[in-house]
Amino acid sequence: MKVAESPRLILRVFEEEDIPNFFRIVSDAKNMSFWPAPFDIAKAEGWVRRSIENFEKDQLSRFALILKKTGEMIGDCGFIKLNVNGKEEWDLGYILDKAQWGNGFATEAASAALDYGKRAGLKRIVANMAADHVASKRVAEKIGMKLECEFLNQKNRNLLTYLLAWQATEYI
Numbered sequence: 001m002k003v004a005e006s007p008r009l010i011l012r013v014f015e016e017e018d019i020p021n022f023f024r025i026v027s028d029a030k031n032m033s034f035w036p037a038p039f040d041i042a043k044a045e046g047w048v049r050r051s052i053e054n055f056e057k058d059q060l061s062r063f064a065l066i067l068k069k070t071g072e073m074i075g076d077c078g079f080i081k082l083n084v085n086g087k088e089e090w091d092l093g094y095i096l097d098k099a100q101w102g103n104g105f106a107t108e109a110a111s112a113a114l115d116y117g118k119r120a121g122l123k124r125i126v127a128n129m130a131a132d133h134v135a136s137k138r139v140a141e142k143i144g145m146k147l148e149c150e151f152l153n154q155k156n157r158n159l160l161t162y163l164l165a166w167q168a169t170e171y172i
Helices: 016-026 041-058 105-119 134-142
Strands: 002-005 009-012 062-067 073-084 087-096 124-130 146-153 159-167
Touching: 002 105, 009 073, 009 105, 016 041, 016 073, 041 062, 041 073, 062 087, 062 105, 073 105, 073 124, 087 105, 087 134, 105 124, 105 134, 124 134, 124 146, 134 146, 134 159
Parallel strands: 087 124
Antiparallel strands: 002 009, 009 062, 062 073, 073 087, 124 159, 146 159
């Protein structure tokens, strides 16, 4: 089921059949170089299944990222509710296959996801990334998120991490 789209991408709810393609992306060390480790098959399966369950529960989740031109899955993008720097947040994230880096797809996908989150009624959305992940920070800034703070991320090897946020103006 499609939840959002951009000129070149479709964001849709994950399906069980996506597991092999998703695993191909998240098991690659370069694709996951800013994560604690690449995913094994069990973690990839769990990620997809949790995304499906989260969508059924909240209508928010990580979504399969599909290239319109070919129908190929090139990553994922969307939301996870998690504890970020001591506070429960809706975290916007994206994983993109390295073969697609540098084409503007992460910004396009993140922008579509942010718009979806706004339409879903979220009043605050954050993105967190390792401080040395310059490209990810640039994506968050391009879609209008602002740097809120830096913290040591105990969930990611105690790396210095940036927290960027978008808030609805009426919510402030």
